[in-house]
Amino acid sequence: MQVQGTRNSWSSMVIKENACKKSGVQMYSYYSGMLQAGFSIWKEQGMKGLYAGYWSTLARDVPFAGLMVIFHILTIYFNLFQDFNQIFP
Numbered sequence: 001m002q003v004q005g006t007r008n009s010w011s012s013m014v015i016k017e018n019a020c021k022k023s024g025v026q027m028y029s030y031y032s033g034m035l036q037a038g039f040s041i042w043k044e045q046g047m048k049g050l051y052a053g054y055w056s057t058l059a060r061d062v063p064f065a066g067l068m069v070i071f072h073i074l075t076i077y078f079n080l081f082q083d084f085n086q087i088f089p
Helices: 007-017 034-045 053-079
Strands: none
Touching: none
16 A cells, blocks of 8 residues: 655644644633533623524525525426426427
């Protein structure tokens, strides 16, 4: 068996292995859990803090969700009507 890779790639893998010895170690210590995060945001910023980024998320996700629905409907139509001319006369 041949093991491939450069010295840099193997050394970075060794560094990554030694960086986190225990599983479940928290990388960020902002919050201890979801409820604590929600209560903390609610306390500091109120309802506005809980919905920060809501509109930008909708602007990102809604167009692609619409495309998925369109392609799903077209797939159903193509499966029901095998002839393309029956769908779009």
